[in-house]
Amino acid sequence: MKKFSAVLLTTTLALGALSACGPKDSGSSSTGDSDKKPEKLVVWEDKDKSAGLKPAVESFEKKYGVKVEFKEMPLLDQQEKLRLQGKTGNSADVITSPHDRVGPLVTEGLIEPINVSDDVKKMYTESSIKALTFKGKLYGLPKSTETPVFIYNKKYMKKAPATFDDVYKFSKGDKGGAQYGFLANWTDFYFASGVVNGFGGYVFKDSDGTLDPKDVGLATKGSVDGLTFISKWYKEGLFPTGIIGKKGGQTIDGLFGEKKVASVMNGPWSFKGYKDAGVDLGIAPMPKLPNGQEVKTFVGVKGWNVSAYSTHKKWAQKLVEWITNKENSKIRFEKTQEIPPVNDLIKDPVITKDEGAKAVAIQSQHGIPMPNIPEMAEVWDPGANALQLVATGKQEPQKALEDAKKSIDENIQAKHSGK
């Protein structure tokens, strides 16, 4: 018995000693970043979009003699892969991601800030640079921009109305012969935010480009006004009650494709589907709100980011600058129809002669960048809840928004206070 416990004891002690060991190297110099010219760089591009990247990569290879490999991957997969494979060195130097992921990615330490001159920054629209800035640092350069615009069926609507009062009258009137005059998925916070922002509401207080997650402005007068405006469309039956939630968007797409709707609010990703459905498309920036303000839609910016795991960050940044420069952005637009937020290009005939691109470009200037701080994740659901409760007439805007703000504050407190 004694001997047996002695055996056990020694084993335990041995294990204990082992666990006290750990890795021997100090690990201080393990980032392995070097300024030396790399043999190759790896880029992960969005799904079905590499046609816009190929020419830029080829010219980069020719100019600098650095081989660049690129691979298509859905945006969220890129982040997941970087998270899992980054440490093994088996991941990309440059990834592309929607800008609202910048905050979370930086918080996780997956992407690296970049250092570019002011001249480079000035090339792009102010809002797109702001979108990629987090806590005062720039995390990448913009690749494309998108925001919801006003899309109409020319069969029912001769030209885009200038104000929402016109849209309202049209919807109340003969609707040009269509079943519905105008439809928007205003129970989805992404689409509704444009109206809320336009009436003076806000999600997070913006003080000098830094968003304050402690100041949620959803219960302010502006937000309530915005939601009251939204509720009018549901209350008066101009929007059918079935276009609620995420599935509501699909329903709207379906109805517009079936040519039952004169006009809708949707983003550039929907253009192709509508055209394929045989709709005679007209595209314009959003009409002005009754208070004379523009609809300040959420602008989404896709950017190129340098991976924190890259061993050649200098060169990765050089590559990012190269593929987002004016010529290459222009090529990207021609190949993929993605609108680059490059100031010179927005006035370029290549974009201005394309109705959809022009509308998106103009609307992007009216809109505000979608908040990129991680706290935004807590806004979508309570925001949509409030919108749905109001749209279905279960709550008044003021009460619904106060509940939403409370819920957002609580969730931010519960999930984001551990910084």
Add this chain to the structure above:
Amino acid sequence: MHLYIPNIRVVLERGQAYIMEALAQNKKHRKTATILSIIPGLGQLYNRQKLKGVLFLLLAVSYFVVFSDLLNIGLWGFFTLGTELPRDHSIFLLVEGIIAFIVIAIGIGFYLFNLIDAFKNGRKRDEGFALNSIKEQYHSVIDKGFPYLLVGPGFFLLIFVVVLPILFMLFLAFTNYDLYHSPPAKLVDWVGIENFTDIFTLEIWRDTFFSVFAWTIVWTFTATTLQIAIGIFLAVILNQKDLKFKGFIRTLLILPWAVPAFVSILVFAGMFNDSFGAINNDILAFFGIGPIPWLTDPMWTKVAVIFIQTWLGFPFVMAMTTGVLQSIPEELYEAATVDGATIMQKFKSITFPVIMAATAPILITQYTFNFNNFNVIYLFNEGKPAVSGQSAGGTDILISWIYSLTLKSAQYSKAAAITVLLSLIIIVVALINFRRTKAFKDEGM
């Protein structure tokens, strides 16, 4: 379903008993062999089983050579979860630590086997039996070990595809792994039971947890009981002798099972649409009933998901019950008729008990299945509609809430803690039910 996994305590006690026996009685060989085997293989060499001894010794040495690094880093990583950035990645270290523990468990198993083997062969020598020759040993291994040889690879795979992820999730529930404690930016730390106390004490977590939990229970019982009741009812009806077109009706009723569930659910989601769905526009309108807010009112959405699950689930119960009904001897009913039993009495005293005895375990799995039935809830309305004052939607059950916590808010450790709670519930319910179920007792599997 009793699996005979060797209980570590039993093994330890047995080993201890052997050793004590060896020490207590002055039986030379078994004592010396066992003590020598503290270094694996020496006892076997002492017993003059050279090949086995060398093999054991080699195994022991190579175990430490091969695994020393893994054990070193793994155990260190498991306890510290890393100390330095960016070198240490807490999550990888945690996984390595779990693997290290598995390797240690295998090592201890081998070590005990080695001790017991030395003792047994020593005893054989003490008692004057001849030891197995190499050839005999070979045959013994092949004969006795063959089942283990076959089970081995599967068991090994099981450790890594089942045991490892479960352990990982279990340990994750005791860390602070979330967006703000996420490698490579930050290290993850052990926080004890903080996640669990948070769920039960912080208002936002507690309120949502209990309201989601309550609905999960209601959902499980209503949907499953309905699908079982309808399934049995239809099976009994279909089993009536004088029913015409049995095959046709049965085929028709089996159809909901034949279509992939997620397709049906998506179709239903369209049919239940408040303004455009066929249910409101065609079916209810035909009966003169006004439109019902299926997707926007929590109460009606709950009714709708329960209806859909009943529709999806009853054919399976029906098919199974039909099989059982065929096996009830006709004499029972004839005797009952002679005794003057009514139809209801026959069902209550003959049909129902037989069905339950034969299918209860499977019916219980239907409950546990619905408890975690993510598909119906998520595909139908994503756990919506909105309910004011809670972060989960009106029809969110625990599993769909965990999904959104993990994917939308990156609250990995909280989600793991809730998963642990959820698993505990399932395990307890399953154990109680399985133990009480006649079908399992009688068979004594």
